[in-house]
Amino acid sequence: MKFGPKSTVVAVLTASALALTACGGGSNNGGGADAAATALTLGTLNDVRSWDPAQAHVGHLLQPYQAVYDSLLLREPDGKLSPMLATAWKYNDTNTVLTVDLRTDVTFSDGAKFDAAAAKANLDHFKKANGPQMPQLTAVSEVKVVDADTVELNLASPDPSLEYYLSQAAGLMGSPKALETEGIKTEPVGSGPYVMDKASSVKDSQTVFNAREGYWNKDLQKYTKLTFKILADLTARTNALVSGQVDATLLDPKTGKQAEGAKMILASNEVDWQGFLLLDRDGTKNPALKDVRVRQAINYAFDRKTILDQVLLGQGTPTSQPFGKASGAWVEDLENKYPYDPAKAKALLKEAGFESGVTLDVPTYSGIESLLAVLKQQLADVGITLNIGAALANTFTSDVASQKYTSLYFQLFQGEPWVAINQMVSTKALYNPFKNTTPELQAKIDAVQTAGTEAGKAAQEVNKYVVDQAWFAPLFRINQMYYHNDKVNVEPQVQQAVPSIYNYSPAK
Template sequence: MLSGRILKSNMLRFAGMLIVATLTSGPTLSAEKGGTLHLIVQPEPISLNPGINRLGPATFVGNKIYDSLLGYSATDIAPIPRLAESWTISPDGKTYTFKLRHGVTWHDGEPFTSKDVAFSIGDFLPVQHARSKDVRAEIARIETPDAFTVVFTLKAPYPAFLRTLNVAIVPAHKYVGVTDFRSAPANGEFIGTGPFKFKEWKKGSIIRLVRNETYWDAGKPYLDEIDFQVVPDANSRAIAFETGQVDVLRSGDVENFDIPRLAALDSVKISEAGWEFLQPIGYVHINNRNPILANQTVRQAIVQAIDRDFIINTLFAGYGKPSNGPFSRLSSYKDTSVETVYPFDPEKAAALLDKAGYKADADGTRFTLRLVPLPYGELWSRQAEYLREALGAIGIKVEIASVDVAGWFKRLTTFDYDIAQNFVYTTADPGIGILYGYRTVQGDNAGSTGGNVNGYSNPEIDALLEQGAHEADDAKRRQIYSKVQQILSRDVPMVWTHDIVFPTLYRDRVQDLITTALGTDDNFAAVWLKK
């Protein structure tokens, strides 16, 4: 499996040549038009604009409204055309020239042009997201020689670049004269170029999208409408699927222990595909800026107090794989041979805390930590309760500070927590996701864009991540990232609870649901319903 790499030899071989990929459209001859696809979005998103918010619920809905320059194939995560129909790469690997589709219009009827791409990637997205800010820092200049050409000149070779372009392109004409992109009125208008248009959002009830009749991919989308239902609890969501009110369940919509039962229903299928690009890993964040948690010995104690097999096999009902480092099993850069393994061992964990100077007091408490749970439903609440019990068993008192999604995000990005739950999309190239997650963040917060919310800082890691991001030779990149894994797994800046497996349940009348490496996070232009 490729993982976002552009081999040096390939860069030389294909330099200056036109790179064109063909969109996979599935069995178009048998695809039927019409119908409404009924989904669940859990929890209710903060925004439907993935240019503003990239948390899972926002991208799940918003990626149907906002198209991107590229998609990625399911088989090898190779880039495929979306708003960009073709591209070339210069011999030195520093200049990328994209030819854009003609005749694409925004949902308000305005034409899509290269100015929208330059504005989105050059100005708008870097204000909103740490990963986009990192990408923008790689770019020396963005040029738009005509309405359908955009040229990115990079400061240095950056092999991950083609894997960074699945981001939402937003309408530049809606932001003319705007200085504060974060609070612009256009952010709530949800105008994209994607296969579906925003129709209505009844808070706490339903989000409704309808077919974009002028979508650039002729004949698509096939669906008339997509309804995202907001259902308050997991049991009700399971009933909605059982009774046919909902056609698809994504992992997290229901309790994991319910998945085998629901998968056994008549005319129901299950798939674990569609995560090849995102590569999710479960985290217990540790705030390394807390003086207690800055001590590596304390972090080693915490990781050995947590039974990660219990988390996988009991809490997640077996939907997960063991992980001892920052890279997903789906990454071709994963190197388990260099990882330090900290086995579940509460006695050793307690001894490490003694060694670190944190002796238990008369009531058995060594110190107190605030845990901010991930507010994504009952499963995460139960994991939070388990973490409280597991750490309590070695004398660490845990106080659970439950907040909503917005509060959780603010707590993490301002380092206003001690430990916190999360799962993160590490993505198909370490020059994107790993760089983003472990490079030192300057200042007293990670900002509204996220980033390294652990506050971990290691100059050696910073230097290696910088080298890996700009090394064109894939063999050398592998050596660099093996060293990164060796250091991070030893330092345990956080607890990698598990390599997450996210199954999708769907009725067999739903066709071509997962056709790319983005799975259900993709735009659903090819999805159709069998009558």
């Protein structure tokens, strides 16, 4: 094992012979041998637009890429990071140098060898390909091959999420011979457990994969055939599961009742939170939102438990905080920070000088119309008018960034603390378009960035701040309703809408 100099701002990846045993996955026995004649069919919402690994997304959109591309690190169902193409890794004292050993016994499906040069080619390609997750490597300023089995990632600043990202889109490794070619857009070339059966695959209908011969980790290769059926329509997914066309798929509370009636099995997982993003906290366009008492009044206006039970059939947990339990930033005392208290909401509005009323303008989107109607009524009960505007457009991201919305009812991912902060709290966050901050908050954010393994604990202070200041009005963490039949065992993946492909196995 080779470790880089601790005084430079770099991350180093080194291949070594230790790779043969460190992951425990080099043997040819295990799950793959037991599943010699099995097939798995999954119902998914979208087809892959490009098989270039630099165009990979996250959540349910990451799953198909896992079939053909190994990642540098493997994220276990509980969120723990384990070896995959990398076998060991270590930060220096300042969390600016990450040293990682790579496997030396891996090849891509086109015969190319996985080594330091291949890792550099992928990381460089990811940074310049302008994919949907390109920000995952924002902190990396340069990638350099030191020798045949060592590359250096020069970091402009510490990034507590880097290891996590190397288990996600940024860590996917494709064949260096195929990168930047037209062919990889339609036919993936990776080192993963499966290879695409292009003759059996139909765009926007189904993608079929066969187990790759000689794959280095048979414990992760549990099926001989893997099929993704693209079923964007919720009813179509429900019918496909109940009729046996697919073995597992993502549903919702209402269709879940039909699945349960057909003896399907629920693997639930709280991945996102839903609620109001009170974006204009400086009152730039909506002066009322500048007053923390108004934002707090909005929080006190909602009977979260009743709304959850009536609209989402109880599938979730009421909450007053935007950080999830698995992030490490969750604080038990914040869970019911804003209990249902219409009288207190009215008193806060009066104290703030808005007794005559406050107006919130929010867009709508498919599937939340009935929920918004309930929220509109509860806000009206305390003197707040909810104006429901036009539906979100395909320009949504740019609309948010351009401060089109002063408030937004939305559903956000409860990710790792640094991921979540840069999604919704920091001045770089998409969901902080008005760039709201204070010196106190920025100091807390800076503490998270340099906290290393204690990032979750440090992020608790960020969580306390934004909850106390009512930056948001969270209502509940919602269950991802993932159903499967009795032919397959499924383990949910923390902070992910659908399980990673490694979490499925044939039922005994």
